[in-house]
Each structure stands twice: as C-alpha cells, then as structure tokens.
Amino acid sequence: MTSGGDSPGMNAALRAVVRTVAYYRLDCAGIYRGYQGLIEGDIVKMDARSVHHIIQKGGTILKTARSNEFRTIEGRKKAHENLVEEKIDALIVIGGDGSFTGGMIFSKEFNFPVIGIPGTIDNDIFGTDFTIGYDTALNTAVDVIDKIRDTASSHNRLFFVEVMGRHAGFIALNAGIGAGAEEILIPEEDMGLDRLLNSLEKSRRSGKTSSIVVVAEGDKTGENVFELAKYVEDNLPQYEARVSILGHMQRGGSPSCFDRVLASRMGVKAVELLIDGKSNLMVGIQNNQMVAIDLEKAIKENHSMNKEILRIAEIMSV
Ligand code: F6P
Secondary structure (H helix, E strand, O other): OEOOOOOOOHHHHHHHHHHHHHHOOOOEEEEOOHHHHHHOOOEEEEOHHHHOOOOOOOOOOOOOOOOOHHHOHHHHHHHHHHHHHOOOOOEEEEEOHHHHHHHHHHHHHHOOOEEEEEEOOOOOOOOOOOOEOHHHHHHHHHHHHHHHHHHHHHHOOEEEEEEOOOOOOHHHHHHHHHOOOOEEEEOOEOOOHHHHHHHHHHHHHOOOOOEEEEEEOOOOOOOOHHHHHHHHHHHOOOOOEEEEEOHHHHHOOOOOHHHHHHHHHHHHHHHHHHHOOOOOEEEEEEOOEEEEEEHHHHHHOOOOOOHHHHHHHHHHOO
C-alpha cells in the first residue's frame, strides 16, 4: 500500500515491490487508499504486468489516504480480518512516519509482519539519508524559485517563498541553497525576527536589489508567511514584499531519475527482507548502501540537519 501524503516515486517503489515478488514467484496484492482501503477491503491482485509504464508517473496508482479509522482498535481489527481473508501474510507500507506509526502498532497488536519504505517529500525520516520523492520535490521547488527570481529582480522586490515541510526544513534548506536564496527559515533553527530584519537590511546596504527568503511551512519565526512579509514591510519600508506559497505542486510531477532508482532499490530490499523472515523494519539508504532500520527507531528518532549544509547557507547569504 501507499499511505499518507503522496510523493513522486511511490509508483516506482510499488513497481519494484510487485516485480520483486514476481521474480521470486510469490503472490502479491495491492491495497488501495492506504489503511482506509485495507479496512474497507479495497484490495486487488497484482502481477508484474499490473505495474507496467508507471515508473515515470507522479502520484500513486494505488491512491493514498490518511485514515482516522485505522487509529481505532476497531478499525485495525477490520483491517486484520481483511488481510486474513485475502490470505495476505505480510504488509509493505510506502509512506511517512504517520504511516509507519500505524504499521508498527498494527504489527505488534496482531503479530503481523510489516516493512516500511520511506516515501515522503519531507525527507524527515530517521535512518535514511533520502526518502522517495524528496529529490523530485527539491528540483520542483528550485525550478519555481528560479522563476520567482526573474520577477523579483525585475521589480526589485523581496519574495517570501513558502515550501512544504510541517516539521522539517530539508526542502527549504536545500532548495534555498540551490536557488541562491538570501535567507532560509526552517523549523529546526529559530532565526528570530530581529536577525531576519538585520540580515535583510544588511543585504540591501550591500547592494542587493531583490531578495528571496525561503520559508519552510513549519517555521516559527512569524505567525505565518503573510504576517512575516507584513512585519518586514512595516519595519523595513524600503522593501516591497510579495508572498508565494508553492504548496502541493511540490508533491506532483514525474519522479527524478534519482527517486526512481532509489525507489527501485528500496522496493527490492523490502521484499527480500520479508523473504528472509524479517519484520518491523524500515528500508533505508545510508552512504549509498541499502540498510534496514528498526521501524520504532525510524519513527521515534529525528533525522537531524547536516550542520555543514547549514553553514553553507549562512556563508552564501553574505
Ligand atoms: O508530509 C508531506 C507533506 O507534503 C508536508 O510537507 C505537508 O505539510 C503535508 O504533507 C500536507 O498534507 P496534506 O496534503 O494532507 O494537506
């Protein structure tokens, strides 16, 4: 199943899982709409041909959902009954930490083998250097910020560009560096309003005529990105500010080659772990090697920001 927020490359991961299962001559079923589809018995048999021509497609052909019913024991019981009825004896969940939390609870309650494949644009999962969809989302964000730069510089304007990431600043930090943003605001580091004003003032004085501030959705510097822009305009009247929220466009689009290859590697690894009798693990990539991490650890621990990248952002904004 694919579960939670979709991410580009989920189809490539699904394809890899289904094809690996076929390679080992086992049977496979796809569950539509994540845990909600499982509760409702929305399950279909899949074989190697069911996943042809999907590696390049964004979104997920299995569809996805955030299921409230699965948070209840009654919902999880129904889900288990459906798995038993369909003679399914292991589950691969492609999703983010919310989906893994559900999977872990379920696995413990019913002693049911679950393997997680990290698919989220946020890259906020511990135990893997990259999640599926993050690279594509970054490239989408950089592409759009480049376009915003054109109009910002034509009008000598300051742009606040909000990118996704409720709890994590990976997209903001890396897209910000990639697009040459003047400032980057992320939830992991509270820059504070005064430092932001100082920095913008300094950059005006140094001769910059336009500026881009990339703001992660979860940043706590202002109430929200519009208030942040207003605060800066009120305090630095020399700036004419505009806001652009990139939103869900970051979740769509054809996956990058990096995400397709990553998804393929993770899909194979997930099936092979199950064949080896392993459970309650998440597949990850560390230093370009495939690894398996305890699912509980992947959920509970934080994927921390690389300090070296934070330093680059600071130096580049001089
Ligand atoms: O977790 C992925 C993500 O895209 C976050 O970056 C964002 O905050 C959230 O999902 C949005 O969720 P929804 O599509 O349910 O509004």
